[in-house]
Amino acid sequence: MTALPGRHDNRKNIMEETYLTKIIVLSKEVYREADARVSAYSLDRGRMNLVVRGALKPASKLSGHLEPLNEAEVMVIRGRRFDYVGGARNFLAGRFIRTSLEKTRRAWTALYLLDRAVAREEPDREIYFLLKDFLSRLEKGAVAEADFWLNAFIWKLSARLGFTPELEVCLQCGRNVRAGKVFFRPAAGGLVCAACHTPADLACPTPLAAWLKEIIFRPGQEINYALPPDGFFPALQKINRAFIKHHLAIDFF
Ligand SMILES: [Zn+2]
Numbered sequence: 004m005t006a007l008p009g010r011h012d013n014r015k016n017i018m019e020e021t022y023l024t025k026i027i028v029l030s031k032e033v034y035r036e037a038d039a040r041v042s043a044y045s046l047d048r049g050r051m052n053l054v055v056r057g058a059l060k061p062a063s064k065l066s067g068h069l070e071p072l073n074e075a076e077v078m079v080i081r082g083r084r085f086d087y088v089g090g091a092r093n094f095l096a097g098r099f100i101r102t103s104l105e106k107t108r109r110a111w112t113a114l115y116l117l118d119r120a121v122a123r124e125e126p127d128r129e130i131y132f133l134l135k136d137f138l139s140r141l142e143k144g145a146v147a148e149a150d151f152w153l154n155a156f157i158w159k160l161s162a163r164l165g166f167t168p169e170l171e172v173c174l175q176c177g178r179n180v181r182a183g184k185v186f187f188r189p190a191a192g193g194l195v196c197a198a199c200h201t202p203a204d205l206a207c208p209t210p211l212a213a214w215l216k217e218i219i220f221r222p223g224q225e226i227n228y229a230l231p232p233d234g235f236f237p238a239l240q241k242i243n244r245a246f247i248k249h250h251l252a253i254d255f256f
Pocket residue numbers: 173174175176177178195196197198199
């Protein structure tokens with residue numbers, strides 16, 4: 004005689020098929036007729052895709068919690084082909100970001116970058132908190148500083164993903180690059196000295212190199228609050244763009 008599963012076994016099955024996690028929604032698209040598919044960065048499982056059933060129906064409350072920029076706690080139901088959202092409660096809703104076109108643009112760049120550059124189901128809590136810190140600074144802070152936070156976010160994210168630039172010695176001759184004219188070589192991912200530089204390298208004044216070091220190597224998920232030295236922002240943007248294009252294969256700004 005086969006034993007019927009008892010109450011205890013049922014409970015165990017339910018536990019295995021659902022779980023709670025916090026997510027930040029990166030993107031959302033129509034999926035099948037009335038559903039949506041959400042790409043999100045989760046605290047416990049890294050980037051993941053989730054299907055929201057009935058999301059396109061006007062009465063769907065669940066769907067409203069799961070807009071890009073939102074942070075939510077979700078109950079995920081494991082499916083055979085997809086994971087589904089069974090319930091959601093949101094905290095950070097990006098209300099003030101959405102009222103500013105400038106802030107929205109920076110936020111979407113960060114979300115897009117994570118969506119594209121990060122592999123699925125590779126959990127990294129530091130990345131989760133880094134994104135959260137970036138979004139809340141954008142939410143509360145001045146529009147004029149939005150670009151700076153985005154740049155700082157990108158450098159810290161790149162470092163978490165394993166692309167840490169060499170900022171101490173010239174990549175070609177090995178000499179210390181703390182003084183004199185210094186250049187950044189995006190393809191090699193670091194600095195070169197004046198003697199070794201080629202026309203393709205980008206100027207990287209030493210105060211800017213020092214600032215980058217401070218941003219990238221300071222431990223923790225918080226974006227360093229110090230603004231880059233005056234007048235160096237255009238150089239920073241150029242380096243940033245070239246570095247991301249080369250190492251993450253994404254072109255933006
Ligand atoms: Zn050199």
